Amino acid sequence: MTIETAPKQSWWNRIAHPSQFVAWSRPLLWPLTILTAVLFLFGLWFAFFNSPEDYQMGDTVRIMYIHVPTAWLSQFVYAIMTVSALGSLVWRHPMADVSMKSAAPLGATFTALALFTGSLWGRPTWGTFWEWDGRMTSTLVLLFIYLGIVALWRAFDDQLRAARVIAVFTLVGAINIPIIKFSVDWWSTLHQPASVFRPDGPRMPGSILTPLFIMFFAFTFLFLTLHLKAMHTEVKRRRVMALERQAAQAGASA
């Protein structure tokens, strides 16, 4: 950046160069926000006013409309972090670092919400707020991994160095998650009685699928919007840190 002050406008630079990325993605923010809001409005209306109660679960099926999307997001966000980690390690893509860092707290929150809604759904359905079944337990372990990653980001002083180290850890986590799922499922079949009510067991009629799909997309777009905004902030934050460092050096040499 000291040799040429104006970077080329190639497609690679558009997504790799931080300020160019911010420039072309900023106009996307308002459309994404509006789309998210509209999806949530429709989803909530369908969830409460235009869908019947489930023949087995009664009205508590409405919790599924927010439990399934948050559970899906908990996995999807980790997949995004894994792809970003690969981009960071393999291509040294600068926006990959930013993407990874911004996604972590979002993923942790959605995972916690999946556990929260799952727990509240479990109480009327299974009778307890918590059941050590395979899925909930794996989600709990995933939450711990997310929180560990968030703690890691905060522990490093140098965020640029942190990015690659955390990318390695994210990949190790990604490889481990299927193993964790498998072991937890094995463990829960050991200790569970034969019949366990599975919340999404019976086939779902269309009138229940509609709100589910809408909420699914609503939550996904919520994540994408927040993620994009957080990436912009992170780019600015890095510039702030660089400028503050320069100011300190200028002050020292003055």
Added chain:
Amino acid sequence: MTAFSALIGRELRMAVRNGGDVLTLLLFFVIVGAVVPFAVGPDKDLLALLAPGIVWIAAFLSMLLGLDRLFRADHEDGTLILLRGADLPFSAVVAAKVIAHWLVAAVPLIVASPILAVLLAMDMGGFWKTVLSLAVGTPALAAFGAVGAAVTVSIRRGGLIAPVLIAPLAVPVLIFGVGAISTGTGPDQSGAALLFLAAISLMAAALCPFMAALAISSGED
């Protein structure tokens, strides 16, 4: 002597010389196991039921607490940078360190586990299974631990975060480790659990040195 075995020898000699922290880990292992009856009561049936889990938790915590000694000392005095520039590939360096760490931190636990089994009223058949499951499973703990130690090596007081990072990843080891001793009241699947445990240990031993080496190199560029 090859560089690899020389490195293992160096690690072992240094561990023997500063014997303090290794004995402390062993003591921690025994104490955790011994303290549980104070917490849950001395009922033999209850203890026997819980014994496999308690032994594994004690080993789990011991291995996690001992993570820091893998890289921190070498990082602080610059040896790690020298080792990175050596002829031996850095992942082999890390593998040598992990092997030495296992020999120093895990083998005492394995040898001491029958003491815990006795304290926790485990039946005699369980003793051998305990030793075997710890022998097969602790390499996985050491390997995952190496990744945690490598990721946190450049952080001041990173030793606090490493166990938090590794614990979720080591859950399968805990599950299959306990399962290899006893699988509860249903049909006995401890053989299957031991095989899964062995699979995890082999995979971890193969992959984690590379990942740990990558983490250290990425952190120091």
Added chain:
Amino acid sequence: MIDLGPHAVFIVWSYVGVALAVAALVAYTLIDARRTARKLEALEARGIRRRSQRQAG
């Protein structure tokens, strides 16, 4: 309000909890963005530039 059945309290609390958490996420994202933008403006107003911009200007 519509009838939510005998377990209405769980349904309501789950939606309320999610709504609060989402609101907190959105609020934090926006506040963080504003705080960082303000810091950046303050630094640039003090005349501190990145090396590349200084060489151009």
